[in-house]
Each structure stands twice: as structure tokens, then as C-alpha cells.
Amino acid sequence: MRGFGPARVALVPALFLLVGCSISTSLSTSSTSSQSASDSSASSSTSSDSSSRSSESSSRSSMGGRERDRYLQDVRSYTAANVRGGVPLETFQKELGELARAHGLTHWEDDETTYLGIGEGLSDAAVGTAQLEMYKTSFSRSDPAKKQAIQRGYDTR
Amino acid sequence: MIRRLARRAALAALLTIAFPIPGWASDRFIEYLYIDANEGGSSGGHVAVRVDDDVFHFEYRRPGMLVLRREPFTAFRHDYTGLDNRTIEASRIPVSEATFRLVRERFRRRHFVQRRQLEQLDTLRTERRILEQMLQRHVDVDGAGFFSGDDSAPDPALAALRQQVVDRYGPTLLTERAETLRRRLAALDRAEVPDPPLGASVDEPGAPAYGFARRYRDTLTALTALEVLETTRPLRPEVTITAAANALRLDADEALRVQRLSGALTASLVRLLDSPRPDWGFPLLLGMARLATLARTHESGQWVFLDAFSRNADVIERARLPGRPELIATMLTDAQSALDIARGRLSSAVRSDGTFDERGFADFEEAGNRIAEIRRALDDGRDVRLPYFLILPAGSGRRPAVLAPSPATLVDRIVAAREREEAYSRVLERLYGYQLITRNCVSELLAELDAALLGARVDVDASPNFVPALSALVVKERYGVSEIVRIPSHRRARLARLYERENALRVFVRESNTITSTLYWRNSRDSTFLFFTDDVVVTRPVFGAVNLVTGVAASAVGLVTAPFDRGKRLRAGLRGAFFSLPELVFQNIRKGSFQYVGQAAATDPDIWH
Numbered sequence: 001m002r003g004f005g006p007a008r009v010a011l012v013p014a015l016f017l018l019v020g021c022s023i024s025t026s027l028s029t030s031s032t033s034s035q036s037a038s039d040s041s042a043s044s045s046t047s048s049d050s051s052s053r054s055s056e057s058s059s060r061s062s063m064g065g066r067e068r069d070r071y072l073q074d075v076r077s078y079t080a081a082n083v084r085g086g087v088p089l090e091t092f093q094k095e096l097g098e099l100a101r102a103h104g105l106t107h108w109e110d111d112e113t114t115y116l117g118i119g120e121g122l123s124d125a126a127v128g129t130a131q132l133e134m135y136k137t138s139f140s141r142s143d144p145a146k147k148q149a150i151q152r153g154y155d156t157r
Numbered sequence: 158m159i160r161r162l163a164r165r166a167a168l169a170a171l172l173t174i175a176f177p178i179p180g181w182a183s184d185r186f187i188e189y190l191y192i193d194a195n196e197g198g199s200s201g202g203h204v205a206v207r208v209d210d211d212v213f214h215f216e217y218r219r220p221g222m223l224v225l226r227r228e229p230f231t232a233f234r235h236d237y238t239g240l241d242n243r244t245i246e247a248s249r250i251p252v253s254e255a256t257f258r259l260v261r262e263r264f265r266r267r268h269f270v271q272r273r274q275l276e277q278l279d280t281l282r283t284e285r286r287i288l289e290q291m292l293q294r295h296v297d298v299d300g301a302g303f304f305s306g307d308d309s310a311p312d313p314a315l316a317a318l319r320q321q322v323v324d325r326y327g328p329t330l331l332t333e334r335a336e337t338l339r340r341r342l343a344a345l346d347r348a349e350v351p352d353p354p355l356g357a358s359v360d361e362p363g364a365p366a367y368g369f370a371r372r373y374r375d376t377l378t379a380l381t382a383l384e385v386l387e388t389t390r391p392l393r394p395e396v397t398i399t400a401a402a403n404a405l406r407l408d409a410d411e412a413l414r415v416q417r418l419s420g421a422l423t424a425s426l427v428r429l430l431d432s433p434r435p436d437w438g439f440p441l442l443l444g445m446a447r448l449a450t451l452a453r454t455h456e457s458g459q460w461v462f463l464d465a466f467s468r469n470a471d472v473i474e475r476a477r478l479p480g481r482p483e484l485i486a487t488m489l490t491d492a493q494s495a496l497d498i499a500r501g502r503l504s505s506a507v508r509s510d511g512t513f514d515e516r517g518f519a520d521f522e523e524a525g526n527r528i529a530e531i532r533r534a535l536d537d538g539r540d541v542r543l544p545y546f547l548i549l550p551a552g553s554g555r556r557p558a559v560l561a562p563s564p565a566t567l568v569d570r571i572v573a574a575r576e577r578e579e580a581y582s583r584v585l586e587r588l589y590g591y592q593l594i595t596r597n598c599v600s601e602l603l604a605e606l607d608a609a610l611l612g613a614r615v616d617v618d619a620s621p622n623f624v625p626a627l628s629a630l631v632v633k634e635r636y637g638v639s640e641i642v643r644i645p646s647h648r649r650a651r652l653a654r655l656y657e658r659e660n661a662l663r664v665f666v667r668e669s670n671t672i673t674s675t676l677y678w679r680n681s682r683d684s685t686f687l688f689f690t691d692d693v694v695v696t697r698p699v700f701g702a703v704n705l706v707t708g709v710a711a712s713a714v715g716l717v718t719a720p721f722d723r724g725k726r727l728r729a730g731l732r733g734a735f736f737s738l739p740e741l742v743f744q745n746i747r748k749g750s751f752q753y754v755g756q757a758a759a760t761d762p763d764i765w766h
Contacts, residue, residue, distance in 0.1 A: 022192075022199040022203040022214070022216045022217065022598070023199065023216065023217050023218075023219075066210065066229065067516075068516070070229075073265075077265075077269050078273075081269075081273070081362050081364075082364075082365070085362075085364040086364075087364055087365060088367075090367065090435055091365055091366065091367040093433070093434045093435060093436075094365075094367045094371075094375075094434070094435050094436055095365050096434075097434060097436045097440075098276075101549060104516065104519045104549050105515055105516060105519070106439065106440035106443055106444070106515065106549070107425055107429065107440050107444070107513070107515050109428075109429075109432060109434065110425055110428075110512050110513065110515070111515070111516070141433070145510070
């Protein structure tokens, strides 16, 4: 790697004149020129024409385990924050819709990962048994499999 | 000097406290990444921190904010060493398991808080823009653009879906739901606009709000979905993509699979009509559009997909395709590989409980888009859209605003919405404002590392630590770096392989310039230059002088062609001349960049110790 080590010290004066950080090309997500009219939300990817090549949560080409993990982590974080903040259920659902869409998913109600993430988030927010049951009923709409997924997420944290 | 020694002693004491168990007792490490300069986005270099598979880095965002980004390492490497053609120097810092978790959680938390705040800003902007559209008596609705007008012949797949809806919920459901939505639209006018965020901090994410304008648009979207279902309008041909490629041909097994997918998707859409979520309109529209593509696939025996490319996708112009067969071959290989993987998963896209696996289908849809795009370009002589902007098909279309508030009310609301948006934007700019020296991507990253590794921010008065190129030296001194490795840029890595295989002089002569190089293909984003100078030192000033002349000459030509190419050649020439100047004094910034780099390059084992 010629020219990579000490020579960089001599570059300092020139660098004062130059921008020293990457410039984000992730445009504001709700650009009027966007392909989508959707709310931008969590990522700059699905909901608009972000010019970022690898915007966060954007890659639909890697919907394997890692992408699923990232979606799970996001649902967990958003759930915990919303529960702590007392966000109304309808707003919470709207936000979940945007978050899922940022991960290339529109029908989040049919995705088990969503319920696992909600359970983990509820655990992070340290909700008690009564509150847990209330959220389980609200989100699962009494579907036993969804209820179980929320409980599993809650128990794993 | 005494002050410096005292500071080091204090640091040593802090380290003793911070690491009761020596870091090297654990296998864990974090990496401080220095990415060398290139023209364009960061001509002064860039820095990041890698924690496991997560890379965190601060980017400058206009008009003057530092934004923390989080990316998977593979994507980060692909972008920086691949497309941007820049070398990454990774300084490994051994840490204990507890410290590793502390660093990761600290960055994740900060990222989450800021991300949510930026989303709130976006939400305020979206609210304002919808109100402005309403004033113009139309609203952009996602999904509305998938379908033809009312007078088109019905789509059989949607007619079958409508029948299932009627069977499940009764013949009056669609009209009753539409009436409910219209009443909701009318009632929304009286809804209170949520309070604007009062402030922001780097520690606490704000609470989301679901305001009037977005509620209006979601309701309008749902109404549109019901209208499409009622009229069973067909897809517009231009929203789909297919090609006569063997890879996209259905075999007997797949024909059955398509039917199962259609059945599962239909059931999923029927359930969606009973969902309490407020934004069910777009999922229904997208699902109906996918259902129609599955029907076309079944009819034609060839996979048909919704077009997932962005309108603004970069392209390789058709005139340039014949000159780069290896590039097209790489793109096809990547696309075929992604398709094979997705096809394997598609077999389980109908889950054991009969529900539709949207993730599996979306992966297949994307991979199919990539194959179809390349085949279509080769067969029909089209430009190739690059597959970096593949998105969930949105199908945005414009529809008249109905039951909207009066223009006077809307004007008042637009004024209020703009004030809220600007006020919150100012709050965030104050909180995350960029300063070239005191607050940039380096200073913010070091501040976070100091807090996580040392427990407190280290004073950096009057030091040059803000310069990315020097910051790795600071990191080495401050955090106890155990090893430094380099991940070479795409061109340097491939050049090294050529040197191993071929005559060195021949490789040097051929690859030293942009005309005969087999590795580089001029990217329209690059400035005009002739010689690469990132892999040479002795000849750098000479090459730089030639590059300077080349840039000046290109600028002169660009002056003449400016009226015809909107100044594109002129700008490239001027930038070419500018970035040649450091080369005259043995420094290199420009390295060239690539429009497309294969996925394999992002996982190359090339690491230089």
C-alpha cells in the first residue's frame, strides 16, 4: 500500500480545505419526486427514491436471516419506545406499517417476526402481566399463534 | 508537555477502571475504519466503527446536519471499497464481552433516537406536502398507479378475489366499507392536528404522531383499493416487467406453485379487509397487483413481476453495452445467483399454516426484476437500469381529492404545517449541527468511543483529530489497537491479482490509464482524468501534470459543448483539473469509481496486513 501511511500527514493542510466526511446521498424521504407517495418513515428506501445505494433497512435482496433480525430489532425498539411513551394503538399500528414497509413487508400482521419483536419490546419496556395481556389481545386479535409469538418474544429477553 | 503526560496518566487510570478484565481475555474486538479519500462525497476521507456486523458512521446531510447511519458491514464494504473504489484501513481494538456490548448498545441507541427524530421531521414534511396537494385538488396515492382506468375490461384474478370477499363478508361489504370511509373523510376535517414536537435530545426519541393529512391520504388509499376491487380493473402493462429468458420460464412444478401462491395471497387479502390497521389500503392494492401478475404468469408460462426499479435508477446506456460484456456477465451472474436462492425459498412461500410469505415472494420478485431487466436490455437494445434502487413496488398514482376541507382552511393548515416543520428542523440542526473542525464525522465517533471505552470524553483542544486521515493515529494511541488490516479498493485488489498472473511492466502500462485499462470503465460521475495515481508515488507528479492538462483540455471542449450537454463535460473537466493539483505534490485523492461491482467482490478475502 504505497502512499498510504505517513504520507497522509502531509495531506493535512489540503484536507482543511476539503469536506472531511462522507456526504449523505440519502435524500429526504418524502421527496415530491419520489416514486412513492408513502410516508417516509423508518428508512429512506422503500418509501421513496433514496439515492443512497445501501440505505438502512433498504436491501430487499437480503431478506434472509440477517434482514429478518434487523426487522425484529427495529420492531422491538419501536415497541419499547411507544409503550414507554404511551403512544395510542392506532398510531403504533401506523408506525409498524411504515417500519415493515421499510423492510419490504406490507402485510406485517401475517408475519410472526412482528409479534416476536413486539413481545421483546414489551419486555424491554418492563410491562407487567396485565399490560402484557392487554397488548397480546390487541395485536393478536385473539389469534393463539400470534399471542404465543408475543409471549415467546417477551420471555426471551 | 506536562499537561499531555498528565492526560495520558489519567487515561491509563481510566483504562484500568474501564477494563477490570483485560480486553485481550476476550475474543471480541471492535474496528475503527478509516476510508481513504476519493473525489465526490468525501475528498477528505471518512471514518466509521464496526461492531460485529454493524457499521456505524456519521454522514453530513444538507443543509448541515450530522446523521448517524447503521449498515451491515457487507453493504458498507461493497459501497466504499467497491463502487467508490476506496481502501479501508481497519484498526482492531480488543475489548471484553461487556465492553463490546456496551459499545454496540450505545451506538444502536443513539442511532435509534436520531432515526426516530428524523422520521418525525419527515412526517411533518409529508403532512405539509399532502395538504399542498389537497389544495391542488389531487393527492398522490400509492398503489393507485398499478391499475388502468374504470372503463377497462375486468381482470379475472381480481374478479375471483372479489367473489371470495363477497362469500366471506357478504354482498354489501364493499359498498358499506366505502361509505364508512367517505364518512371518515368528512369527519377528518374536524380532527385535531397533533401538537408539534416541543424539543429533542440525543437521549430520548420523540413520540410519533398520526396527523390529519396522513390520515386523509390513508383513508383515500383505502377507498381507492375498494374501488379497484369493486371494478376489478386490470393492471397497466407498463407497471410489469418480464423477459423471454429461460430463467424466468415456468416448469410444471412451478405452475402448481403459482396456483398455491395465488391461493395464499388471495386468502391474505381477504383477511386484510378485516384488519383494524389504519393503513390497509396500500397493502391491499399491492397485493391485488401481485395477484394479477401471478395470473399473467400462469397464463403465459413466463414469470411476470411488478416493476421494482426506481424511476431515478442509474443506467448503463445501450450504446455502451457491447463494449463491456464482462460487466453484463457479472450482473447476470449476480442476478441468476439471487434468483436461484430466492427460487429455493419460494417453494416455502406458502407457509405450513397456508399463509402467504411476503418476504420470500418479495425476494423472488426482486431477483426476477434483475434478470428480466438485463435480458430485456440485451434482446430489445434498451438501457440497463442498475439494480441498486430496487424498491417495494409503489405504483404511485394521482387521484382527485374528495371531501377535502375548504381552500381557506387548507391554506391555514399549510402555513401552520410549514411553521412546525421549520421549527423542528431548526431544533434538529441545533442538536446535530455539523462543524468542519469541532463537530464532524470523526469528532462524533471519537466522542462516542471515549464515552463507551473510557467513560468520559477526552479533551481534544486544538488537536488535528478532526481530520479523518489522522484520526486512526489517535485511535491507535488512545484505545490500544492490536492490529491494523487493510481492505483494498476494488481496483487495487484486482490490480494486485493481475500483477501476480501477468508481466508486471505490461500490467503497469496497460492499467495505469483510463483508456487501455481493463479494470476500469469510465463512470459518468468521475471527473475527466487520464492516469491513475493512487497506486504510484514516484510518477505521481508527472501523471498529475498530464491529468491537469487533460482536465483543462476537457474543460475547453466542455465550454463548446455546454449548450448541448448542460455543462456536463465542462464540470467533469474542471473537477478533473482540480483533483489533479494534489497529485503535483505527491498526494492522491481521485481513484475513479465504478457503476457496478459484483456481489462476490464485496466478500473477497482480500485483506492486506
